[in-house]
Amino acid sequence: MESLRFKFKWLDNQGNEAGILSKKGSFDGKTLVLDDIQLPAACLTTVESRGKRFVIATVDREGHTHQAVFSITSGSADGLRAELGLCRSRAWAEAHREELAAAGRAHEFRNAICPHCQAVIDLTSMPRTPQVYCPFCKTIGTLDSPQGPIKAEAQYRLCDTCGMYSKPRKFTIFYFYFLFVMYGFYQQETWRCPACMRGEAWKNNGVSRRNRPHNLPDFNSLKVRHSTYGHSKRRNSF
Numbered sequence: 545m546e547s548l549r550f551k552f553k554w555l556d557n558q559g560n561e562a563g564i565l566s567k568k569g570s571f572d573g574k575t576l577v578l579d580d581i582q583l584p585a586a587c588l589t590t591v592e593s594r595g596k597r598f599v600i601a602t603v604d605r606e607g608h609t610h611q612a613v614f615s616i617t618s619g620s621a622d623g624l625r626a627e628l629g630l631c632r633s634r635a636w637a638e639a640h641r642e643e644l645a646a647a648g649r650a651h652e653f654r655n656a657i658c659p660h661c662q663a664v665i666d667l668t669s670m671p672r673t674p675q676v677y678c679p680f681c682k683t684i685g686t687l688d689s690p691q692g693p694i695k696a697e698a699q700y701r702l703c704d705t706c707g708m709y710s711k712p713r714k715f716t717i718f719y720f721y722f723l724f725v726m727y728g729f730y731q732q733e734t735w736r737c738p739a740c741m742r743g744e745a746w747k748n749n750g751v752s753r754r755n756r757p758h759n760l761p762d763f764n765s766l767k768v769r770h771s772t773y774g775h776s777k778r779r780n781s782f
């Protein structure tokens with residue numbers, strides 16, 4: 545494959561970008577290069593990603609786990625995600641097949657190609673089912689679908705918040721705050737299902753209303769004042 549080039553920033557423990565300048569990264573189908581670090585993709589035990597953010601982990605010869613979090617600032621995060629999945633899945637499936645062959649059990653090896661990301665899914669010792677879960681793109685895909693890959697399947701995931709099988713997507717939450725001497729807002733991105741997002745929206749609405757300063761009446765207090773004025777007027781008129 546043609547080497548995939550991108551730029552990235554490391555993320556700290558709070559998920560904030562570290563440093564001002566982006567660093568160079570690349571993936572040639574086998575080795576992931578992040579600045580001056582070279583990582584064989586097949587040795588990555590974990591690759592989790594949301595949007596442009598990635599968490600990777602590997603284990604060294606002494607058995608120590610190393611992990612890193614970074615965010616793609618330019619280049620294709622989807623491309624990197626897909627290529628890492630292809631490389632890792634093929635390497636792992638081949639390693640397992642060779643392991644079984646060495647033990648004289650090569651006939652037990654069974655695999656399938658994910659209809660959504662084309663990763664090799666190792667199905668050895670698993671029962672045959674019409675659908676399979678791909679651990680690389682996290683999709684449950686239908687095998688041998690006469691219409692080809694079913695697009696709607698790719699939208700279904702386990703929700704990060706409730707853990708239910710749903711259609712999580714990215715929401716951007718704006719938190720507005722009003723303090724005595726200042727006001728402003730900050731935003732946060734979250735991946736969750738619409739049902740979980742509804743609860744957050746109500747909660748956020750409640751927080752905004754509680755933090756409102758006394759000189760900015762909300763709709764309900766406006767109504768109260770209006771009726772108070774009306775009442776006093778009526779009283780005055782009598």
Ligand SMILES: [Zn+2]
Pocket residue numbers: 658659660661662663678679680681682683
């Ligand atoms: Zn897949």
Ligand SMILES: [Zn+2]
Pocket residue numbers: 703704705706707708710736737738739740
């Ligand atoms: Zn949810």
